[in-house]
Amino acid sequence: MLTAQGTRSPAERREALKEVLAQARACERCPELAATRKTVVFGSGNADAQLMFVGEAPGASEDEQGIPFVGRAGKLLDQLLGEIGLERGEVWVCNVLKCRPPGNRDPLPVEIENCQEYLRRQVELIEPSVICTLGNFATKLLRGDPTGITRLHGKPETVLLGRRAVRLYPIYHPAAALYTPSMLATLREDFMRLPELLAQGPPEQPPPEAWEPLAVDEPETAGNGADGGQEHVSEADQLGLF
Numbered sequence: 737m738l739t740a741q742g743t744r745s746p747a748e749r750r751e752a753l754k755e756v757l758a759q760a761r762a763c764e765r766c767p768e769l770a771a772t773r774k775t776v777v778f779g780s781g782n783a784d785a786q787l788m789f790v791g792e793a794p795g796a797s798e799d800e801q802g803i804p805f806v807g808r809a810g811k812l813l814d815q816l817l818g819e820i821g822l823e824r825g826e827v828w829v830c831n832v833l834k835c836r837p838p839g840n841r842d843p844l845p846v847e848i849e850n851c852q853e854y855l856r857r858q859v860e861l862i863e864p865s866v867i868c869t870l871g872n873f874a875t876k877l878l879r880g881d882p883t884g885i886t887r888l889h890g891k892p893e894t895v896l897l898g899r900r901a902v903r904l905y906p907i908y909h910p911a912a913a914l915y916t917p918s919m920l921a922t923l924r925e926d927f928m929r930l931p932e933l934l935a936q937g938p939p940e941q942p943p944p945e946a947w948e949p950l951a952v953d954e955p956e957t958a959g960n961g962a963d964g965g966q967e968h969v970s971e972a973d974q975l976g977l978f
């Protein structure tokens with residue numbers, strides 16, 4: 737339910753997020769990904785987080801466990817978070833694609849298009865102040881522009897995503913930094929500026945009278961309770977940090 741100010745309580749937003757998770761777990765919009773995935777890696781963390789990270793797509797470990805950034809890149813992300821005094825349970829972590837592309841190939845434009853509704857709804861329901869895009873795919877999608885991460889990393893800007901203004905902060909993808917020491921140094925430097933950005937709080941929000949109507953193409957609901965063949969990962973485990 738929306739209040740007079742057009743906002744929902746944290747509990748209502750959390751419940752709505754669980755519904756989006758159920759929809760994503762049954763999603764078959766990308767036939768190849770639906771046929772080859774083990775799990776839908778929706779995202780995990782704090783449903784009321786001020787800071788959201790958006791990566792590219794799940795890899796093999798993430799596909800197995802149903803949780804984003806649990807492999808080597810994830811360990812680096814955890815380490816960098818620790819260095820600024822944060823842990824995974826305080827932030828939200830997700831990807832542009834919720835399913836693993838076979839062989840870890842790049843996401844296809846049609847897959848990004850099919851999946852972006854889930855990310856949009858995550859932003860709308862979690863209401864972060866800062867979204868940190870990890871690498872090119874997330875940065876290009878959320879800025880709606882093809883400029884690459886090399887030019888943009890470490891430069892915060894305010895963008896409007898749906899009805900929400902957020903501070904977008906592009907940084908290098910930890911998987912890329914794993915193999916390039918100079919990139920790791922830059923990633924760490926950029927990461928160190930996150931506390932300062934978070935301290936600024938949310939940017940000024942557009943007034944409700946300026947809201948564009950939201951797109952009506954909500955993801956299809958599971959309907960028959962189908963769960964994409966991922967019974968080995970329970971919904972509660974996937975969102976264990978809520």
Ligand code: URA
Nearest residue numbers: 791792793794804805
């Ligand atoms: N790389 C990503 O972009 N996302 C993950 O979840 C893991 C590795």
